[in-house]
Amino acid sequence: MSAETAQNARGSGGASLLSDQRFRSLFFQALVIGLFGAFLLFIILNTATNIEKRGISTGFDFLAAPAGYDIAISPFFEFKATDTHGTVFWVGLLNTLMVSIMGILAATILGVVLGVLRLSPNWLISRIVYCYVEVTRNVPLLLQILLWYSIFLGLPSVRQSISIWDTFILNQRGLIVPEPIPTDGFMLVPICLVIAIVGSFIFSKWAHKKQDETGKIYPVLMTSIMSIIGLPTLAFIVTGFPLDFAYPELKGFNFQGGLSIKPEFTALWFALTLYTAAFIAETVRSGIQSVSHGQTEAAEALGLKPSWTMRLVILPQALRVIIPPMTSQYLNLTKNSSLAVAIGYPDIVQSFGGVTLNQTGQAIEVIFITMLVYLTISLVISAIMNWYNSRVRLVER
Amino acid sequence: MSSITDQKYAPGEHPDLPPPPGSIGVVGWLRHRLFSSVGNTILTIIAFFFLFKVGNAVVFWVFTGATFTGETQDACTQGGACWLVIGDRFHQFMYGLYPQEEYWRANIVFVLMVFAIAPLLFDKLPHRGKFLIFSALFPFAAFYLLSGGLGLETVDTANWGGMLLTLVLGITGIVASLPIGILLALGRRSNMPIVRTLCVCFIEFIRGVPLITILFMASNMLPLFLPEGVNFDKLLRALIGVALFSSAYMAEVIRGGLQAIPKGQYEGADAMGLSYWQSMRLIVLPQALRIVIPGIVNTFIGLYKDTTLVSIIGLFDLLGIAQVAVADVKWRGLAPETYAFIALLFFISCFSMSRYSLWLENKLHTGHKR
Numbered sequence: 001m002s003a004e005t006a007q008n009a010r011g012s013g014g015a016s017l018l019s020d021q022r023f024r025s026l027f028f029q030a031l032v033i034g035l036f037g038a039f040l041l042f043i044i045l046n047t048a049t050n051i052e053k054r055g056i057s058t059g060f061d062f063l064a065a066p067a068g069y070d071i072a073i074s075p076f077f078e079f080k081a082t083d084t085h086g087t088v089f090w091v092g093l094l095n096t097l098m099v100s101i102m103g104i105l106a107a108t109i110l111g112v113v114l115g116v117l118r119l120s121p122n123w124l125i126s127r128i129v130y131c132y133v134e135v136t137r138n139v140p141l142l143l144q145i146l147l148w149y150s151i152f153l154g155l156p157s158v159r160q161s162i163s164i165w166d167t168f169i170l171n172q173r174g175l176i177v178p179e180p181i182p183t184d185g186f187m188l189v190p191i192c193l194v195i196a197i198v199g200s201f202i203f204s205k206w207a208h209k210k211q212d213e214t215g216k217i218y219p220v221l222m223t224s225i226m227s228i229i230g231l232p233t234l235a236f237i238v239t240g241f242p243l244d245f246a247y248p249e250l251k252g253f254n255f256q257g258g259l260s261i262k263p264e265f266t267a268l269w270f271a272l273t274l275y276t277a278a279f280i281a282e283t284v285r286s287g288i289q290s291v292s293h294g295q296t297e298a299a300e301a302l303g304l305k306p307s308w309t310m311r312l313v314i315l316p317q318a319l320r321v322i323i324p325p326m327t328s329q330y331l332n333l334t335k336n337s338s339l340a341v342a343i344g345y346p347d348i349v350q351s352f353g354g355v356t357l358n359q360t361g362q363a364i365e366v367i368f369i370t371m372l373v374y375l376t377i378s379l380v381i382s383a384i385m386n387w388y389n390s391r392v393r394l395v396e397r
Numbered sequence: 398m399s400s401i402t403d404q405k406y407a408p409g410e411h412p413d414l415p416p417p418p419g420s421i422g423v424v425g426w427l428r429h430r431l432f433s434s435v436g437n438t439i440l441t442i443i444a445f446f447f448l449f450k451v452g453n454a455v456v457f458w459v460f461t462g463a464t465f466t467g468e469t470q471d472a473c474t475q476g477g478a479c480w481l482v483i484g485d486r487f488h489q490f491m492y493g494l495y496p497q498e499e500y501w502r503a504n505i506v507f508v509l510m511v512f513a514i515a516p517l518l519f520d521k522l523p524h525r526g527k528f529l530i531f532s533a534l535f536p537f538a539a540f541y542l543l544s545g546g547l548g549l550e551t552v553d554t555a556n557w558g559g560m561l562l563t564l565v566l567g568i569t570g571i572v573a574s575l576p577i578g579i580l581l582a583l584g585r586r587s588n589m590p591i592v593r594t595l596c597v598c599f600i601e602f603i604r605g606v607p608l609i610t611i612l613f614m615a616s617n618m619l620p621l622f623l624p625e626g627v628n629f630d631k632l633l634r635a636l637i638g639v640a641l642f643s644s645a646y647m648a649e650v651i652r653g654g655l656q657a658i659p660k661g662q663y664e665g666a667d668a669m670g671l672s673y674w675q676s677m678r679l680i681v682l683p684q685a686l687r688i689v690i691p692g693i694v695n696t697f698i699g700l701y702k703d704t705t706l707v708s709i710i711g712l713f714d715l716l717g718i719a720q721v722a723v724a725d726v727k728w729r730g731l732a733p734e735t736y737a738f739i740a741l742l743f744f745i746s747c748f749s750m751s752r753y754s755l756w757l758e759n760k761l762h763t764g765h766k767r
Contacts, residue, residue, distance in 0.1 A: 029591040036595065043622045050621045122437050123430035124444045138747035139740045140702040142709075143716055147740065150723070150732030335607035342709055349609055363617040371606045371614075378605040 047364070054361075062360045063089070069355055071346045073262050085356050092348035093373060099265065099347065100334040100377075103272040107333060108326075110273060111280025118285045129281065136278035142339050145271040149343045152263035158255070169248050169255055175266060178245040179259040185239035192235040193228065200224035221311075264345035268337065276333045280326065287322035288314065319392050327385035331378055338374075348373055470728055482728040483738050489722065490739070493558010493713045499550060502542045503561050509535055510564070518753065536572060539565075554632040558713035560742070562632075566639060566704040566714065571697050573640035578647025579686075583677065585648065586655055596648070603645035608706050612638045616710045635707045643700045650692040654685035687761065694754035698747050705743075715739055 017023050051058060063086035071079045074091045075098065118129040136144070153172050156162060161171035169176040200223065207218040236242070248258030291314050299309040340347040341354055353370040357363055406412075419425060431441045462477025473479035483490075492503050513535035516528035543565070545551040557565065584596035603611070615638030620628060629637070658681055666676030686693075708717030719739045723732045 025589050029589050032589075032592055032595065046624050047621045049625065053625070120440070121430065121433060122440050122444070124441055124448075128444060128448070134748060135744060138698075138744045138751065140705040140716070140743055142705045143736055143740055143743065146716070146720070147733065147736040150736060154730060154733070338607040338609045339706070339709075341609060349607070349613075353610065353613060357613075357617065363613075363621065367610060367614050367618060371610050374607060374610065375602065375605040
C-alpha cells in the first residue's frame, strides 16, 4: 500500500472508523451486550408467561412452608415432617458437608498412602496399586456408588446380623456402632486438645525464631504430636474416664441404642473415597516424581538425615506440585457428592433440590439456591487452598 | 574362575568380569524388586497372600462358581455370579428400547462410527483426507439412520438407550463442546473486558456446580425458558446440559494450549497483517490445539463417564438400562453382576482412551523431551 492510498483510507470517514481497533472493540462489545441482554430478556419474558400459565408460585415463601416429608438421615438435629423447607435446606447442606469432609479426609489419607506405595521399589506392590488406580479411575463414579449400595443392601437381614464382638453390628440396614455418651467432666478433654494445639503452634513459632537466631534445633514435630495426643489423654485419665458407651441391642425387629450408620451414607462415602483416592494417588506420585533425584543426593551430601531429607527437601517441593491438582480433586469430591440423589442419601440435591422441587414446583428458586451452595463451597475451598498455595509457592526474584 | 584369577594381565588389559550371578536375570530381578530388604520381603509376602486370597475369591465368583448356561435364576446354584441376566438383557444393554426389527440401523451406525473416528485418531491412515470428509458427514448420517424419516420408520428418541445412547451422548457432547470451548477460551483471553467477563463468569459458574444440577436445570428449567409450544425432547435437553458442561472444561483445556504458544507467534501473525480471526485460524489455534489433544481426550473420558448421570433424569443410557435390569423381578439380587458387566464395558472404553492419550502424548513430545 502506497503512502497516498493509506492517507486516503485514513481520510475517508467510514473506513477509518472501521480500521480503528478501539472503535471496533467498543462496537463489538456493545453488540455482545445487546445480544446478551436480548437473550436474557427473551428468557425472562418467556419464563414469566410460562409461570403465569402454569400457575407456579414465585418467591421464597415456600422456605417457610412445612415440608411434609421425612428425612431418614439427619445426624445433627431432629427433623420432623412438620418442619419447613428451609430446615430441609439446612439438613441437606449439613449432610452434603458431612459426606464431603469425611470423604476428603479418608481420600487424602488413602490417596497419599497409595501414591507412596505406587512408587515403592517393590514391584508387586506398585503393580497392585497401579491396577487399583486404573480400574477405579476408568469406571464411572455413579456406577461405583450404585455397586457399593447394592453390596451393602445385599448384607444379611437384621435377624442374621454380622456381629463383631457384640460391639459392631452390620446388616442391610447399616452399620451400628456404640454411641459414646460423655458424662461429667468430659468437656476438659476437648479444652485440653485446643490448649495443646495452640501451645504447639506457639512453640513451633518460637522454635523457628530461635533456630533462625541461634541455629539450635528443637524437636518441634515430636513435642507437638506428644502434647496433642498426650494432654487430652491425660485429662481423660485424670477425670476418671468420663465416657460411657451405649451398645446396640436387638429388641424386637431392630437394634436399639448405638449409632446407626445408614447404608446410603456408607455406600456414598466408600465410593467417593475410593474413587477420589485413585486420583489423589496419581497426583501424589507425579508430585514426588517431579522432584529431581539430584535434590535427594544434594541433601545427602549436606549430611541430612533421611527423615530430614524427606521433610525439608523433598516434601516442600513436591507439595508445590501436588496442591493445585489436589484442590481440584477436593472440589470434584464435593461436587460428586451430589450423586447421592441416585441412592437416596438426603444431601442438598436429593432432599432440597429433589423432593422439595417436586413438591413446590418452584424449579428456578430451588435450583438457584442449590447451585449457589455449590458455588460458595467451591469458592471457599479454592480460597483456602490458594492461600495455602501462596504460602508454599516458590519465592522468585 | 581360577583361570581368570591365575592369568596375569598388563595394566588396563584386564577383561570385564561378568556381573555377579545374583544380580542379573530372573534371580537378580527378584532380589532387586521383591526381596531387597527384610521389610520389602515382608511386603512381598503380604502382597502375595492378599493377591492369592482376592484372586481366589474373584476367580470363584467370576468363573468357577459362576453359572453361564440356563434359562432362569433357579439355574444359579453354585454360589458364584449368575451371568444369565447379562445374556438375557444383552440386547437392551446395547440398544435400550430401540425396536428389535430396526437393530440393523443401530448396527450400521456402530460400524460407520468406527470408520468416522479412525481417521481422527490416527494421522498416518491412508486416504485420510477422504475419510475426514466422511467423519464430518457422519453425525448427519447417524442422526438420519437412528431417528428415521424419509423412508425409514421413525424411532422416538425416548426409545434410544443402552450403549447406543451412551455413545450418542458422548460423541455429540464432544462435537458440540469443542467449538463452544474454543470460542470461550478465546473470549477469556480477549482484550475486550465485557467479552472476557462474560466468558469467565460462564466458565467458572459451570465449573463450580455439579453436572447433576445442570442436568436438573436443563430438564426442569429449560421448558420454562422457551416460548409456549416450543418444546425439546428429553434427550435434546440432556444433550444441551452435557454440552454446556463439557464446553466449560474444554475451554480451560484449550486456554492452557493458547497460553503455551509463545508471544512471538501472536506478534508474528500481527506483523503479517493478518486479522484476529485469520491469525487465530491459521497460526495460533493449529498449534494450540495440537498441544492439548491429550487434554481433550482426557476431557472426553470424563465426559463419557459423566454421561451416566443422565440416568438420574430418566434417560435409559447404559447405566439407566442396567438399573431397569436390576429392578426386574425375574432376576432378583443380581445387581453386582449387572453393574460389574457395565463397569467392564466402561473400563474397556475408558482405559483404551487413556492409553491412546498417553501414546499421543509420547508421540507429540518426541524431540522436546529432555
